[in-house]
Amino acid sequence: MSDLTRMTATEIAGLVAGGETSAVEVTRAHLDRIAAVDDRVHAFLHVDSEGALAAARAVDERRAAGEELGPLAGVPVAVKDVLTTKGVPTTVGSKILEGWRPPYDSTIVQRLRDAGTVMLGKTNMDEFAMGSSTEYSAYGPTHNPWDLDRIPGGSGGGSAAALAAYEAPLAIGSDTGGSIRQPGAVTGTVGAKPTYGGTSRYGLVAFSSSLDTPGPCARTVLDAALLHQVIGGHDPRDSTSIPAPVPDVVAAAKLGATGDLTGVKLGVVTEFTGEGAEPGVMAAFRESVDALAKLGAEIVEVSCPHFRYALPAYYLIAPSECSSNLARFDGVRFGLRVGDDGNRSLEEVMSLTREAGFGAEVKRRIMIGTYALSSGYYDAYYGQAQKVRTLITRDFNAAFEQVDALISPTTPFVAFPIGARTSDPYQMYLADLFTIPTNLYGGPGISVPCGLSDGLPVGLQVMAPTMADDRMYRVAAALESVVGTFTPPAL
Numbered sequence: 001m002s003d004l005t006r007m008t009a010t011e012i013a014g015l016v017a018g019g020e021t022s023a024v025e026v027t028r029a030h031l032d033r034i035a036a037v038d039d040r041v042h043a044f045l046h047v048d049s050e051g052a053l054a055a056a057r058a059v060d061e062r063r064a065a066g067e068e069l070g071p072l073a074g075v076p077v078a079v080k081d082v083l084t085t086k087g088v089p090t091t092v093g094s095k096i097l098e099g100w101r102p103p104y105d106s107t108i109v110q111r112l113r114d115a116g117t118v119m120l121g122k123t124n125m126d127e128f129a130m131g132s133s134t135e136y137s138a139y140g141p142t143h144n145p146w147d148l149d150r151i152p153g154g155s156g157g158g159s160a161a162a163l164a165a166y167e168a169p170l171a172i173g174s175d176t177g178g179s180i181r182q183p184g185a186v187t188g189t190v191g192a193k194p195t196y197g198g199t200s201r202y203g204l205v206a207f208s209s210s211l212d213t214p215g216p217c218a219r220t221v222l223d224a225a226l227l228h229q230v231i232g233g234h235d236p237r238d239s240t241s242i243p244a245p246v247p248d249v250v251a252a253a254k255l256g257a258t259g260d261l262t263g264v265k266l267g268v269v270t271e272f273t274g275e276g277a278e279p280g281v282m283a284a285f286r287e288s289v290d291a292l293a294k295l296g297a298e299i300v301e302v303s304c305p306h307f308r309y310a311l312p313a314y315y316l317i318a319p320s321e322c323s324s325n326l327a328r329f330d331g332v333r334f335g336l337r338v339g340d341d342g343n344r345s346l347e348e349v350m351s352l353t354r355e356a357g358f359g360a361e362v363k364r365r366i367m368i369g370t371y372a373l374s375s376g377y378y379d380a381y382y383g384q385a386q387k388v389r390t391l392i393t394r395d396f397n398a399a400f401e402q403v404d405a406l407i408s409p410t411t412p413f414v415a416f417p418i419g420a421r422t423s424d425p426y427q428m429y430l431a432d433l434f435t436i437p438t439n440l441y442g443g444p445g446i447s448v449p450c451g452l453s454d455g456l457p458v459g460l461q462v463m464a465p466t467m468a469d470d471r472m473y474r475v476a477a478a479l480e481s482v483v484g485t486f487t488p489p490a491l
Helices: 009-015 023-041 049-062 107-114 155-166 179-187 221-231 249-256 279-294 305-328 346-357 361-372 377-401 423-430 436-441 469-483
Strands: 044-047 075-080 119-125 170-175 189-194 214-217 265-271 299-300 405-409 444-453 456-463
Touching: 009 023, 009 049, 009 221, 009 423, 023 044, 023 049, 023 075, 044 155, 049 119, 075 107, 075 221, 107 469, 119 155, 155 170, 155 179, 155 214, 170 221, 179 189, 179 444, 179 456, 189 221, 189 469, 214 221, 221 249, 221 444, 221 469, 249 299, 249 469, 265 469, 279 299, 279 305, 279 346, 279 405, 279 444, 279 456, 279 469, 305 361, 305 423, 305 436, 361 377, 377 423, 405 469, 444 469
Parallel strands: 075 119, 075 170, 265 299, 265 405
Antiparallel strands: 044 119, 170 214, 189 214, 189 444, 405 456, 444 456
């Protein structure tokens, strides 16, 4: 394996800018790595070798012409297949969009191109981002590089696995209930969910519009912050985009890397330190809390009593929104069309198309959401869930009057074996137990590796107030400065 694939994004960008290597060399090294290992990992659904090399050559030409390059120019990036990419397949892990090539780029992808990053391809995911293990992809599961018989988390397991397998130094994910942070935790990588509205949803295929948040994935906190800075900021094409600048997350990550948290007050969420988590996960978390205290942070316990209702509230709100959003996939306008032989009605074609195109988990959530929104049940289910969402937001606001940030384990357990939970949806949903409250609130959260349990990675989650993304980067970088990064067994 080329040493270039082991380097951080920061290191690669420095070499390219200094002329010590070329963007083309870096890109070829990563394409070679994908060719060597991805048949076992299955992190990618589509590798755009031609497009990647063309983008890399453009960066080299700009450097040769004396242009000043951006902080991530020439750095390869993998993109979760939930973001539209002009001329490059976007399937959302579903048969219903198999082979679809969008006519436009999402805002996130356009900003990546403008920054001079090199898009390697599209990564595997649970269909329409509905899942916690990347086993619900219509194109087969992704495997965790730490143990190929285990899941890499979900729904963005492809992006996280690509990082852990050294197929890419950077990746983009999307987080609806933990789909960036949870895969980061179980693959030993860094995953950050920005403040809702802090990154554009334009061109993001919608699952749950009030929750979906694109964000950065990396192997170090600083790399994640650099990527966050590139993709973040106001977008007039997204009505939910916040018209405010991105907090200086890069400066915060650099400050945290000094290992000084003097004056920072951190709250340990009481509801996430009791039953429900594996002993090994809690042991690694407690050791990390002690490490943060030694760096100068003041640690206090904070109760957020309504967090315990986040899981059921989420599984009413998200399916309700998905039921509405996925109504557009009807076999008429684009994507798969089944049964259109001239002898069937529009309703029959639509039914056959959705039956053939959607997987079991997507159908399950559409049915739950449709029921929750139906006449006579809206107030009893969806309406009540939104009230719980308000109570959870109040818990966050009250907590942030006492502390600068909240910390908890990212997931209750380490990566489980492939196939172990697919027969029990509730057990699968528990994977996002600790990450969902942040999505309901709308604030930022980050997962950073904090240790190992039975030889598998454990993540610590830092949650901050809305538009205070810099706080989470400072704390995460400080922990990384003492815990270090984690390297999976060689593939």
